[in-house]
Amino acid sequence: MITFLKILRLLPPEIAHGLALNALNILYRTRLLRFFYVKPKANPQIFAGLTFQNMLGTAAGLDKNGDYIDCLGELGFGFLEVGTVTPEKQYGNSKPRVFRYFEENAIINKLGFNNKGVDHLLKNLKSKKYDGIVGVNVGANKWSSEKERVQDYLLCIEKVYKHADYITVNISSPNTPKLREFHNEKNITGLVDAIDLKVSELNIQTPLLLKISPDESKESIDRIIEVVKKSKFTGIIATNTTIDKSSLSNSKLRDIDGGLSGEPLLKKSTDTLRYIKNKSDNQIPVIGVGGVMDSQSFNEKIQAGSSLVQIYTGFVIKGPSIVSEILRN
Ligand SMILES: Cc1cc2nc3c(=O)[nH]c(=O)nc-3n(C[C@H](O)[C@H](O)[C@H](O)COP(=O)(O)O)c2cc1C
Numbered sequence: 001m002i003t004f005l006k007i008l009r010l011l012p013p014e015i016a017h018g019l020a021l022n023a024l025n026i027l028y029r030t031r032l033l034r035f036f037y038v039k040p041k042a043n044p045q046i047f048a049g050l051t052f053q054n055m056l057g058t059a060a061g062l063d064k065n066g067d068y069i070d071c072l073g074e075l076g077f078g079f080l081e082v083g084t085v086t087p088e089k090q091y092g093n094s095k096p097r098v099f100r101y102f103e104e105n106a107i108i109n110k111l112g113f114n115n116k117g118v119d120h121l122l123k124n125l126k127s128k129k130y131d132g133i134v135g136v137n138v139g140a141n142k143w144s145s146e147k148e149r150v151q152d153y154l155l156c157i158e159k160v161y162k163h164a165d166y167i168t169v170n171i172s173s174p175n176t177p178k179l180r181e182f183h184n185e186k187n188i189t190g191l192v193d194a195i196d197l198k199v200s201e202l203n204i205q206t207p208l209l210l211k212i213s214p215d216e217s218k219e220s221i222d223r224i225i226e227v228v229k230k231s232k233f234t235g236i237i238a239t240n241t242t243i244d245k246s247s248l249s250n251s252k253l254r255d256i257d258g259g260l261s262g263e264p265l266l267k268k269s270t271d272t273l274r275y276i277k278n279k280s281d282n283q284i285p286v287i288g289v290g291g292v293m294d295s296q297s298f299n300e301k302i303q304a305g306s307s308l309v310q311i312y313t314g315f316v317i318k319g320p321s322i323v324s325e326i327l328r329n
Contacts, residue, residue, distance in 0.1 A: 005319045013098035013107075017316070021068045024320070028071035037320060039076035040327035047285060047307045048207035048234045050165055052133050054078035054327055056298065059289045059310035060137035060168065060211070061109075065116045066124035073130030075320050076327070080130070081310065082121060083137030084170050087155045089117035090141055093175060099256060100316070104248055105293050106265075107313045109241070110258030112175040113139050118156050125163040136164035137211065142176055146187075149179075150194050157198060161206045169195065169233075172213035172240035174259045180213055183220050192231045199232045207234040214239035214268045214290065221272065225280050235285035236276055237310070239269040262313035266291025270304050277305030293318070298326045 004023070008016040027033040043054045057079035063072060066082040073080060092114025099108045115121075118138075125134065138156035140149035157167055171182035171191070181187055195208065210233055212224060228236060241259025248254055248264050269290025276286055288306030292298050293314040301309045314322050 009100075009102065012096070013100050014095070017098075021063070021071070024075075025068055025071045028074050033071070033074055037075065038324060039074070040324040043078075043327070045078065045308065047287075048166060048209075050133055050207070052078040052308060055302070055308050056323060056326055057081060057133075057135075057287075057308060057310050058315070059312040060084055060170065061111070062312050062315065064114065066121045066128070066134075066136075069124060069128045069134060070130050073128075073132050075323050077132070077323060078308070079133035079135065079165075081135040081137055081168060082124075083115070083168070084113050084139040084173065085115050085118045085121045085136065085156060085160075086113055086139050086141045087118055087152050088141050089115060089120065090143075097258070099258070101248075101250070101253060101262075102317060104250065104253070105263035105313070105317055106248065107261050107316065108245075108253070108256050108258040109261070110175045112142060113173060118159050122159055122163060125160065133165040135166040135168055135209075136160045137168040137170050139170045139173065140176065140179065146178070146181075149182075150191055153191065154194060154198050157195065157204070157208075158202065161202070161204045164206055166207040166209060166234070168209045168211050168237055170211045170240070172211050174213070174215075174241060174243045180215075183213060183216055183224065185223055188224060188227050192227050192233065196232045208232065209235050209237050209287065211237040211240055212272070214242045214265065214272045215244060216272075218275070221275060222279060225276060225284060228284060229280065235287070235307075237287045237289060238273040238276055239265075239290050241265065241290075242268055244268065261290065262317065263291050263293050263297075265313075266293075266297055266300070270300055273301065273306055274304040292326070294322070295326045295328075 288301035
């Protein structure tokens with residue numbers, strides 16, 4: 001396993017990612033995974049009326065199309081979040097668009113919602129064997145206008161709600177131009193009202209979460225708290241990647257375009273999580289994500305008020321053993 005991880009480090013990030021997930025899938029399908037990997041024990045948690053096998057899940061982006069649900073589920077995560085998925089398939093930004101910095105425990109990505117479209121994901125949701133919680137993260141196509149983007153979210157919600165355990169409305173990717181403008185007062189109100197209306201029309205019972213950026217002002221977060229409180233949304237996922245590179249030790253990396261994740265994001269994302277919990281008097285359930293690299297950073301999220309925790313960069317950099325390492329402690 002360690003040699004394999006070393007080889008992956010030498011390959012371009014997107015190739016390494018695909019190779020790692022395909023290797024995991026082969027081990028799963030040939031039933032050999034159990035010889036390489038010991039699943040952590042369950043520690044059930046209730047969140048949004050759902051039972052999660054434990055508090056640690058995958059963050060969106062790791063399995064954008066739901067192609068690896070069964071094998072990722074076999075690693076003992078408490079839940080998986082697939083997506084971001086958009087109505088139409090799209091290529092995303094030009095390559096190279098993912099950069100790993102092992103010495104900083106960080107990734108910078110500017111993928112831009114590359115995905116195979118919502119219908120492909122839906123097929124995978126319908127055929128999965130994994131019986132744990134699977135959330136679906138939805139977004140908007142790059143070419144959609146501001147108004148069309150609201151429709152994009154509605155269309156994805158309508159398509160997946162019967163097959164998702166929860167749905168995440170992602171307004172916080174920094175790599176789709178103007179997407180983060182959904183944090184603004186007029187836009188967030190318009191989007192949430194439109195989603196609320198759809199929820200009522202279709203009598204959707206699937207919990208909805210709003211995934212926000214760590215780069216917002218306090219005023220903007222205050223507004224979002226108020227909008228979420230009054231809406232049919234269950235809670236918030238805090239946070240997506242940051243465009244603020246000042247926490248990187250190597251100043252040469254600060255000019256690289258894209259969203260920063262991993263250890264340098266930990267403080268900023270946990271501060272946002274803590275702020276939401278305090279400001280809302282603990283009324284808004286929050287899933288914490290950003291910079292979880294070990295059991296200490298995992299516990300920091302819980303102490304800040306996180307009901308569940310997600311991980312992406314830590315899993316890529318440290319490999320599957322991080323799941324049991326975190327859950328054992
Ligand atoms: C390569 C890469 C792709 C990502 N893609 C998505 C995505 O499609 N949708 C999304 O909501 N977040 C996406 N994220 C953000 C993660 O879900 C997570 O919020 C962020 O990376 C912080 O967690 P981490 O420090 O554990 O990586 C992506 C992150 C990375 C590194």
